Amino acid sequence: xxxxxTIDPITRLEGHGKIDIFLNDEGxxxxxxxxVPELRGFERFAQGRPAEDMPQITSRICGVCPTxxxxxxxxxxxxxxxxxxxxxxxxxxxxxxxxxxxxDHALHFFYLAGPDFVVGPKAPKAERNILGVxxxxxxxxxxxxxxxxxxxxxxxxxxxxxxxxxAFGLPGGISKPIAKEDxxxxxxxxxxxxxxxxxxxxxxxxIVLQNQEYVDYITSEMYTHKTYYMGLVDENNKxxxxxxxxxxxxxDGEEFLKFPGNEYLAHVAEHVEPWSYVRFSYLKDVGxxxxxxxxxxxxxxxxxxxxxxxxxxxxxxxxxEAYEQFFDTLGGKPVHYTLATSWAxxxxxxxxxxxxxxxxxxxxxxxxxxxxxxxEVPVEGIGVVEAPRGTLFHHYKTDERGLxxxxxxxxxxxxxxxxxxxxxxxAAKGLISNGKVDDGILNMVEMAFRAYDPCHGCASHALPxxxxxxxxxxxxxxxLTQEIRRN
Amino acid sequence: MKPLVVxxxxxxxGDDAVGILAAQKLARELSGEADxxxxxxHGLALLDLFVGHNRLIIIDAISTGELSPGTVIELNPRNLRxxxxxxxxxxxxxxxxxxxxxxxxxFPEEIKIIAVEVAYPHTVGRKLSDPVASALGxxxxxxxxxxxxxxxxxxPAA
Numbered sequence: 001x002x003x004x005x006t007i008d009p010i011t012r013l014e015g016h017g018k019i020d021i022f023l024n025d026e027g028x029x030x031x032x033x034x035x036v037p038e039l040r041g042f043e044r045f046a047q048g049r050p051a052e053d054m055p056q057i058t059s060r061i062c063g064v065c066p067t068x069x070x071x072x073x074x075x076x077x078x079x080x081x082x083x084x085x086x087x088x089x090x091x092x093x094x095x096x097x098x099x100x101x102x103x104d105h106a107l108h109f110f111y112l113a114g115p116d117f118v119v120g121p122k123a124p125k126a127e128r129n130i131l132g133v134x135x136x137x138x139x140x141x142x143x144x145x146x147x148x149x150x151x152x153x154x155x156x157x158x159x160x161x162x163x164x165x166x167a168f169g170l171p172g173g174i175s176k177p178i179a180k181e182d183x184x185x186x187x188x189x190x191x192x193x194x195x196x197x198x199x200x201x202x203x204x205x206x207i208v209l210q211n212q213e214y215v216d217y218i219t220s221e222m223y224t225h226k227t228y229y230m231g232l233v234d235e236n237n238k239x240x241x242x243x244x245x246x247x248x249x250x251x252d253g254e255e256f257l258k259f260p261g262n263e264y265l266a267h268v269a270e271h272v273e274p275w276s277y278v279r280f281s282y283l284k285d286v287g288x289x290x291x292x293x294x295x296x297x298x299x300x301x302x303x304x305x306x307x308x309x310x311x312x313x314x315x316x317x318x319x320x321e322a323y324e325q326f327f328d329t330l331g332g333k334p335v336h337y338t339l340a341t342s343w344a345x346x347x348x349x350x351x352x353x354x355x356x357x358x359x360x361x362x363x364x365x366x367x368x369x370x371x372x373x374x375x376e377v378p379v380e381g382i383g384v385v386e387a388p389r390g391t392l393f394h395h396y397k398t399d400e401r402g403l404x405x406x407x408x409x410x411x412x413x414x415x416x417x418x419x420x421x422x423x424x425x426x427a428a429k430g431l432i433s434n435g436k437v438d439d440g441i442l443n444m445v446e447m448a449f450r451a452y453d454p455c456h457g458c459a460s461h462a463l464p465x466x467x468x469x470x471x472x473x474x475x476x477x478x479x480l481t482q483e484i485r486r487n
Numbered sequence: 488m489k490p491l492v493v494x495x496x497x498x499x500x501g502d503d504a505v506g507i508l509a510a511q512k513l514a515r516e517l518s519g520e521a522d523x524x525x526x527x528x529h530g531l532a533l534l535d536l537f538v539g540h541n542r543l544i545i546i547d548a549i550s551t552g553e554l555s556p557g558t559v560i561e562l563n564p565r566n567l568r569x570x571x572x573x574x575x576x577x578x579x580x581x582x583x584x585x586x587x588x589x590x591x592x593x594f595p596e597e598i599k600i601i602a603v604e605v606a607y608p609h610t611v612g613r614k615l616s617d618p619v620a621s622a623l624g625x626x627x628x629x630x631x632x633x634x635x636x637x638x639x640x641x642x643p644a645a
């Protein structure tokens with residue numbers, strides 16, 4: 001007899017989600033599924049609208065990563081109108097984008113992953129939240145995190161008009177330059193940001209890496225998958241969030257593909273499953289072989305761990321040091337431990353801060369030359385960025401007036417969806433036996449996908465932490481036999 | 488110090504726009520007695536908005552599945568955990584309040600939440616459903632009522 005356990009919605013995740021766990025006769029796990037709700041009607045909504053509205057529209061879809069959509073859309077417009085933004089415009093875009101990435105990574109670490117790693121995966125549920133994190137690291141740290149995010153948001157507003165829904169990306173550049181008198185503010189905050197990035201890594205080192213139990217979790221087999229990895233790299237194969245070529249490495253770390261974003265259709269395809277609204281991305285060059293890892297399976301990963309694996313290093317000195325320590329500690333490249341994503345995220349946070357410092361100090365950052373007037377007739381455009389949660393593609397087709405006829409977004413969570421499904425299934429199988437499912441076990445199953453920070457925020461502005469968690473047990477006929485609600 | 492009125496939601500997602508639309512209406516109709524903000528922000532980021540105000544009114548969509556669409560209710564943020572199926576927009580408000588007090592931030596002492604039961608909050612591009620659209624007037628009336636009461640309380644102290 002099989003039973004079904006549903007975790008719905010997943011706690012401390014930005015947006016809704018649900019896990020179904022089917023138990024077998026022995027009380028072990030037959031199969032575990034990760035599900036997300038569907039956002040309905042986006043493509044139809046976009047049709048007939050001016051392509052120039054897409055940076056605003058797509059950023060309003062999602063309360064979680066509006067800047068990633070805004071930037072991907074702006075780059076898609078560049079491609080649609082075949083127009084090259086001036087160098088200064090690209091730098092301002094990248095500066096704003098690095099600030100956004102920092103802010104988002106900081107939120108994830110302290111708010112979402114911190115409870116697992118700083119407070120501890122098996123700590124009482126009442127302590128596994130931001131307050132538990134503050135209790136452990138001290139209120140001063142809490143003030144720093146909140147203060148840092150606030151400073152970054154203020155500067156994003158200064159540069160892009162509105163921090164929440166940036167309104168400055170245009171085909172061929174941006175709507176306004178950074179004023180010369182404001183440059184010093186960016187320089188000052190960037191200095192503080194680099195210190196904050198170093199401090200965050202030190203905290204991770206002191207609290208997580210010095211604790212053998214946590215390290216054992218990170219490197220345990222049930223949180224490990226040997227998949228392909230994808231990420232944007234610059235001309236030196238170093239990580240870049242805003243621009244570059246997409247590089248894919250094999251499970252053994254060797255380069256497999258390198259291509260410009262607008263060739264994504266040749267390499268990335270989508271697999272559909274009857275039980276999920278998510279279309280699962282996979283590598284066309286390898287093929288869909290089901291939910292499994294290894295070099296024969298086209299399943300790949302995006303987001304911080306994948307980016308570190310797909311690149312040859314970091315473009316800034318302090319982050320490069322941290323990058324080397326990461327791979328030295330975890331046994332060389334690539335690292336297949338899903339839970340190492342939190343560490344990778346903090347290394348990226350430091351990189352974003354250092355890159356922000358470079359760009360803020362660049363004399364060109366205040367150049368008034370920030371827009372190239374588009375002259376071509378639009379047909380089709382594709383844009384790609386590295387969202388905090390991984391590679392994000394926008395793809396629009398328009399008529400000759402620039403009105404959208406077709407719009408497709410492939411978001412990071414889709415690119416990661418197959419590996420997330422693998423992770424949830426493997427963790428559930430590794431953790432649940434004899435039909436025994438308690439709060440600590442459920443949390444450790446959730447850790448398997450929380451590392452990816454899967455974002456379904458396009459349909460929600462959920463404050464992570466207080467969503468009620470419902471566990472439902474079904475008999476083989478899907479009849480509800482038990483319900484456990486924990487709030 | 489002026490009270491703050493915050494309309495939460497997403498104006499592209501059908502009934503989820505109700506908080507935003509109410510805030511827009513209030514911004515037009517009020518004459519400076521409160522600061523009015525509309526936002527799609529969530530979670531910790533809201534802290535940045537709330538800090539520095541002593542009185543706060545939040546307008547939001549709610550989906551209990553138990554009330555009929557368009558029903559306007561008021562919630563006490565300190566009791567939010569006990570409510571089944573609350574809107575995710577402010578489920579963390581009790582936590583925000585605790586963080587703010589632990590970090591000794593200047594956080595609103597009085598918080599009112601006005602929520603509208605919604606029918607279709609997940610469809611991009613959908614207009615407000617009729618019952619929710621009809622509730623807008625009631626929401627605006629209640630916000631003004633709270634503001635008026637607060638103003639009256641302030642007068643004797645002045």
